[in-house]
Structures are given as C-alpha cells and as structure tokens.
Amino acid sequence: MEIPRHWRLKKQRYSLQGEICPHCEGKIFPPRDVCPHCGNDARTTFTFSGRGKIYSFTHVTEAPAGFEETAPYTVALVQLEEGPVVTAQLTDVQADEVEIGMPVEMVTRKIRSDGDERGIIIYGYKFRPVMQH
Amino acid sequence: MEQPQTQILAHKPAKPVGIVGYGAYVPRYRLPAREVARIWKGGKDEAPVREKAVPGADEDVITMSIEAARNALARARIHAHEIRAVWVGSESHPYAVKPSSTVVAEAIGAPVSIQAGDWEFACKAGTEAMVAAIAMVSAGMGRYALAIGMDTAQGRPGDALEYTAAAGGAAYLIGPAEESLAVVEGTYSYVTDTPDFWRRAHERYPEHGQRFTGDPAYFKHITEAGKQLMKDLGVTAADIQYAVFHQPNTKFPQRVGKMLGFTPEQIQPGLLSPVIGNTYAGAAMIGLSAVLDCAKPGDRILVVSFGSGAGSDAFLFRTTEALVERQRLALQTQDYIARRTEIDYGMYVRLRGKLAD
CATH class of the missing domain: 3.40.47.10 (Thiolase/Chalcone synthase)
Incomplete structure (x- = not known):
C-alpha cells in the first residue's frame, strides 16, 4: 500500500496539473518547483489543456503487476500542446489504429487497483484519440 | 390525511x-x-x-x-x-x-x-x-x-x-x-414504499419483482408525478415540445408517454434505451441531454425519472436563447x-x- 504517495500525486494525475515558470513562461510537467528551461524557482500552478500528439509508442502484452486487467494496451509518449512530453497509457483505441503524430486528448481513468479488490482504486490520466464534435 | x-x-x-x-x-x-x-x-x-x-x-x-x-x-x-x-x-x-x-x-x-x-x-x-x-x-x-x-x-x-x-x-x-440555457418552471416528486427491485448489501446482482415492476411501480409513479406537475403548472402535453421518461427498455417510456398524452414525436429525441440500454440513474438525465442537444429556445421539456423502491421526480424546463451557442x-x-x-x-x-x- 502506497496511500501517501498516491494522495500526494492526485492533482497532477487527475487533471494534468503542472506548473508555469514566472520567469520564462515555460510550462512544466510533472511539477518540480524548479524550471527545467531557465533554472529559476517555478511554483505557479498551471493546468494543462490535455491536448497533444503521439511522439512515440509501444504495445504492452505482458503487463507489470497491477496492470494485467487492461492488457494488452499501448503506452505512448505524448507531446502536450504546451510543450512537455508525458508517458501515459492510451485508452479507447485499437493497437493497429495508433500512429505517430496522432492527435490525442486526456481522460481520467482507472490506472490500477492498489492490491486486490480490498485496496484503493488509483485514478489518473490516460489519452484517447480526439473525439470530434 | x-x-x-x-x-x-x-x-x-x-x-x-x-x-x-x-x-x-x-x-x-x-x-x-x-x-x-x-x-x-x-x-x-x-x-x-x-x-x-x-x-x-x-x-x-x-x-x-x-x-x-x-x-x-x-x-x-x-x-x-x-x-x-x-x-x-x-x-x-x-x-x-x-x-x-x-x-x-x-x-x-x-x-x-x-x-x-x-x-x-x-x-x-x-x-x-x-x-x-x-x-x-x-x-x-x-x-x-x-x-x-x-x-x-x-x-x-x-x-x-x-x-x-x-x-x-x-x-x-x-x-x-x-x-x-433552460429554466426550471417547477418540480414535483411522488414516493411510496414499493418493493419492485432491490439489491441487498454485499450482493453483486439485483433482484426484481418480475411483472410487479410495471403497473404498481414504473407506470404508477411516473404518471402520478407527471400529471400533478402539469396540473399544478397549468400546462398540458400540447404545451410541451419534448418529454423524457426513465427508460428501462424501449416499450415502457413509449407507453407511459402515451398515458400522459404525448405523441411518439415528443418522446423520440430523448429515447436512447434502444441503442444504449438502461443506464439506471443516468437514464432520464442522459435522455434530457440528448433533447437539449437538439431543442430550440423557448421549448418546454418534461422530464420524469423513476427509481425502484419507489419514486419519481418530475421537472418542467423551458429553454432560453442561451441554449443554441452552448450546444456545441x-x-x-x-x-x-x-x-x-x-x-x-x-x-x-x-x-x-x-x-x-
């Protein structure tokens, strides 16, 4: 059980909440309080739009412990529209539909259960192909 | 009394x-x-x-x-x-x-x-x-x-x-x-102790009273709630453009709509159960969202839910000019x-x- 860790990360996991650097305007995800672009203090909260494109991806058939329920699935590096690249599972997509450059959007989904059906449910970001409207 | x-x-x-x-x-x-x-x-x-x-x-x-x-x-x-x-x-x-x-x-x-x-x-x-x-x-x-x-x-x-x-x-x-985008004109709820459907604690699946779920449960509560609300607000089915009811299947909402004086055309836009099934607590509410997606300003919409156990909440909404730009x-x-x-x-x-x- 890692309840404190999951609890600490909930804002960034549920809604892609990162930071913006007050000095160089750089957008930061995950939040780290120091700007990776200019090295200054950066603690201003910034919520990302959740839109991005697939930078690269791989298919996972032998899932690590805790992720078996959704296997097989695709893990992607997603370049967010604001700049940072995040690693996340894709969802609501067939493996053969995934392409580099594909536009995706963030959704909040079940990531895993901590332990069996008795443990807490961990929620967080995944990405799916952009739905048109 | x-x-x-x-x-x-x-x-x-x-x-x-x-x-x-x-x-x-x-x-x-x-x-x-x-x-x-x-x-x-x-x-x-x-x-x-x-x-x-x-x-x-x-x-x-x-x-x-x-x-x-x-x-x-x-x-x-x-x-x-x-x-x-x-x-x-x-x-x-x-x-x-x-x-x-x-x-x-x-x-x-x-x-x-x-x-x-x-x-x-x-x-x-x-x-x-x-x-x-x-x-x-x-x-x-x-x-x-x-x-x-x-x-x-x-x-x-x-x-x-x-x-x-x-x-x-x-x-x-x-x-x-x-x-x-839609103003509430009124609400009315009708609730009784009617055991038509239930799930006991720790059970995975619900039990239901077979045919008992129809007349004394679904139809009784929805018609009582819908009739009272329309009477109290001084409107009839002819004053209302769309009606949405709880939809456990395809036939029940069609039949209860007819009982309350609505035509199939007034029911159709909010009748989603044929293609998505019964979404339980979501059913009447997503029926309303489908109607709001296509309604015009000034339309009246009647919504009557039904929950087993049992009760119905009836709402009358009137859409405003703000609806159109927010639909998209x-x-x-x-x-x-x-x-x-x-x-x-x-x-x-x-x-x-x-x-x-």
Missing part, C-alpha cells in the same frame, strides 16, 4: 434557477441484445433493446462522472472553483464506503468549500440530487451546484436485465436563471452514441469482471 385535490403540490424555486451547463457520457463498447440471446436463449428471444453500452476495463462511475462534469463545465463556461456542491447519484458507486463525489470534485478542480456526497435511490438517485441542487441554488446557499446521474449497471448472467443493464449518464450544473461547446450525446465498438459476449464477460477466479 388525504390531501385536497385543489392543493398545489409542485415546487417552484423561490429564486429562479436553471441549467447553466450539461454534459453526457456513454462508453464506447456495445453489446448487441442478440449476443445475450445467442448465449442464453438459443438465439431466439424478443429483446427489449437493440444493444447496450458497456464500460471499458478502466472505467467506472467516477471516471464517467468526471467526463460528463467536464462537458457540463465547458458548456457553462464557468470555473469549477465557483461550484458549491458536487453530488453523484448512482447504484454502482465503485466503493461501498468512500465517496465518488470527492474524487470527481478534485478531478474537475472544485474547491474544498463544497457539499459533496453520493446519492442512492436506484434509478432516480441522479434526479434526486438535481432537485437538491435546484433547492440549494434557489436558497442562495451557492451560485452553482453540480448534480450527476451515472451508472455501470449490474445484470446477473442469464437474467432478463442482462439485455439492458448498461453504462452512461449525464451531469447538470444548476445556477441562476439569468445564466441558464462540448461533445453531444449523439457523438458518444456514434462512437461504437461492438463486442461479443466473451469480451463482455471479461470487461465486466464476470469470470470466477
């Missing part, structure tokens, strides 16, 4: 309120009814719907509520920190003890100074939360309150409910009338219905966790 026939029983909000934003959600998987009939009835059965929506392995009432709430916020064009209540009605909350509403509130960016809670009243848990949200905003306890009806309904393998028990629902942000600010109900991946019974068994260890 019998109430005199002339008494006005409907509630009109003390301070005018309405829907400032709404959002639907339906997961992408569909189980055709013929698949259920193939496995359990040798392929020969008269199915109550064409197909039903099934949640993905990483979806539950919390994740689906988050997406519907985000759509409602996008339409309302307000920031989540202005919300003062987050209420989720469902009969499939992921936890027996630990609120769905706190996860939803945190994920959409609602503040800590809110009311939050999970509501349970079978299929009318969401509309019960909506009545409370209307009362709260009308009383001035908050500018905006969020009421959600969402379910990932349970059907025992081989039971009649397996054809229909589906996943989906909708979220409604209630706020001041002057910002609303988020994904529409039909966008989700059109996103359709058919699955077979085997995949359904896996996605719904029905395999024994």
Whole structure:
C-alpha cells in the first residue's frame, strides 16, 4: 500500500496539473518547483489543456503487476500542446489504429487497483484519440 | 390525511434557477441484445433493446462522472472553483464506503468549500440530487451546484436485465436563471414504499419483482408525478415540445408517454434505451441531454425519472436563447452514441469482471 504517495500525486494525475515558470513562461510537467528551461524557482500552478500528439509508442502484452486487467494496451509518449512530453497509457483505441503524430486528448481513468479488490482504486490520466464534435 | 385535490403540490424555486451547463457520457463498447440471446436463449428471444453500452476495463462511475462534469463545465463556461456542491447519484458507486463525489470534485478542480456526497435511490438517485441542487441554488446557499446521474449497471448472467443493464449518464450544473440555457418552471416528486427491485448489501446482482415492476411501480409513479406537475403548472402535453421518461427498455417510456398524452414525436429525441440500454440513474438525465442537444429556445421539456423502491421526480424546463451557442461547446450525446465498438459476449464477460477466479 502506497496511500501517501498516491494522495500526494492526485492533482497532477487527475487533471494534468503542472506548473508555469514566472520567469520564462515555460510550462512544466510533472511539477518540480524548479524550471527545467531557465533554472529559476517555478511554483505557479498551471493546468494543462490535455491536448497533444503521439511522439512515440509501444504495445504492452505482458503487463507489470497491477496492470494485467487492461492488457494488452499501448503506452505512448505524448507531446502536450504546451510543450512537455508525458508517458501515459492510451485508452479507447485499437493497437493497429495508433500512429505517430496522432492527435490525442486526456481522460481520467482507472490506472490500477492498489492490491486486490480490498485496496484503493488509483485514478489518473490516460489519452484517447480526439473525439470530434 | 388525504390531501385536497385543489392543493398545489409542485415546487417552484423561490429564486429562479436553471441549467447553466450539461454534459453526457456513454462508453464506447456495445453489446448487441442478440449476443445475450445467442448465449442464453438459443438465439431466439424478443429483446427489449437493440444493444447496450458497456464500460471499458478502466472505467467506472467516477471516471464517467468526471467526463460528463467536464462537458457540463465547458458548456457553462464557468470555473469549477465557483461550484458549491458536487453530488453523484448512482447504484454502482465503485466503493461501498468512500465517496465518488470527492474524487470527481478534485478531478474537475472544485474547491474544498463544497457539499459533496453520493446519492442512492436506484434509478432516480441522479434526479434526486438535481432537485437538491435546484433547492440549494434557489436558497442562495451557492451560485452553482453540480448534480450527476451515472451508472455501470449490474445484470446477473442469464437474467432478463442482462439485455439492458448498461453504462452512461449525464451531469447538470444548476445556477441562476439569468445564466441558464433552460429554466426550471417547477418540480414535483411522488414516493411510496414499493418493493419492485432491490439489491441487498454485499450482493453483486439485483433482484426484481418480475411483472410487479410495471403497473404498481414504473407506470404508477411516473404518471402520478407527471400529471400533478402539469396540473399544478397549468400546462398540458400540447404545451410541451419534448418529454423524457426513465427508460428501462424501449416499450415502457413509449407507453407511459402515451398515458400522459404525448405523441411518439415528443418522446423520440430523448429515447436512447434502444441503442444504449438502461443506464439506471443516468437514464432520464442522459435522455434530457440528448433533447437539449437538439431543442430550440423557448421549448418546454418534461422530464420524469423513476427509481425502484419507489419514486419519481418530475421537472418542467423551458429553454432560453442561451441554449443554441452552448450546444456545441462540448461533445453531444449523439457523438458518444456514434462512437461504437461492438463486442461479443466473451469480451463482455471479461470487461465486466464476470469470470470466477
């Protein structure tokens, strides 16, 4: 059980909440309080739009412990529209539909259960192909 | 004591309120009814719907509520920190003890100074939360309150409910009338102790009273609630453009609509059960979202939910000029219905966790 860790990360996991650097305007995800672009203090909260494109991806058939329920699935590096690249599972997509450059959007989904059906449910970001409207 | 026939029983909000934003959600998987009939009835059965929506392995009432709430916020064009209540009605909350509403509130960016809670009243848990949200905003306890009806309904393998028990629902942000896309003209609820359908604690699947679920339950409560509200507000079916009823199958809402004087054309736009199944606490609410997607300013919409156990909440809404520009600010109900991946019974068994260890 890692309840404190999951609890600490909930804002960034549920809604892609990162930071913006007050000095160089750089957008930061995950939040780290120091700007990776200019090295200054950066603690201003910034919520990302959740839109991005697939930078690269791989298919996972032998899932690590805790992720078996959704296997097989695709893990992607997603370049967010604001700049940072995040690693996340894709969802609501067939493996053969995934392409580099594909536009995706963030959704909040079940990531895993901590332990069996008795443990807490961990929620967080995944990405799916952009739905048109 | 019998109430005199002339008494006005409907509630009109003390301070005018309405829907400032709404959002639907339906997961992408569909189980055709013929698949259920193939496995359990040798392929020969008269199915109550064409197909039903099934949640993905990483979806539950919390994740689906988050997406519907985000759509409602996008339409309302307000920031989540202005919300003062987050209420989720469902009969499939992921936890027996630990609120769905706190996860939803945190994920959409609602503040800590809110009311939050999970509501349970079978299929009318969401509309019960909506009545409370209307009362709260009308009383001035908050500018905006969020009421959600969402379910990932349970059907025992081989039971009649397996054809229909589906996943989906909708979220409604209630706020001041002057910002609303549909104003609340009145509400009325009708509740009795009627044991038509239930699920005991720790049981996975519900039990139902077979034919008892019809006349003394569904039809009695919806007609009583709908008739009283229309009478008290001085309107008839002819004054109303659309009517939405709880929809456990295709026939019940059509029949109850006819009993209340509505034509098939008034029922059709909000009748989603043939293509997504019965979304329980979400059913009447997502029917309303489909109607709001296509209604015009000035339209009147009657909504009557039904929850087993049993009761109905009736609402009369009147859409405003603000509706048209907000319809396109988020994904529409039909966008989700059109996103359709058919699955077979085997995949359904896996996605719904029905395999024994």
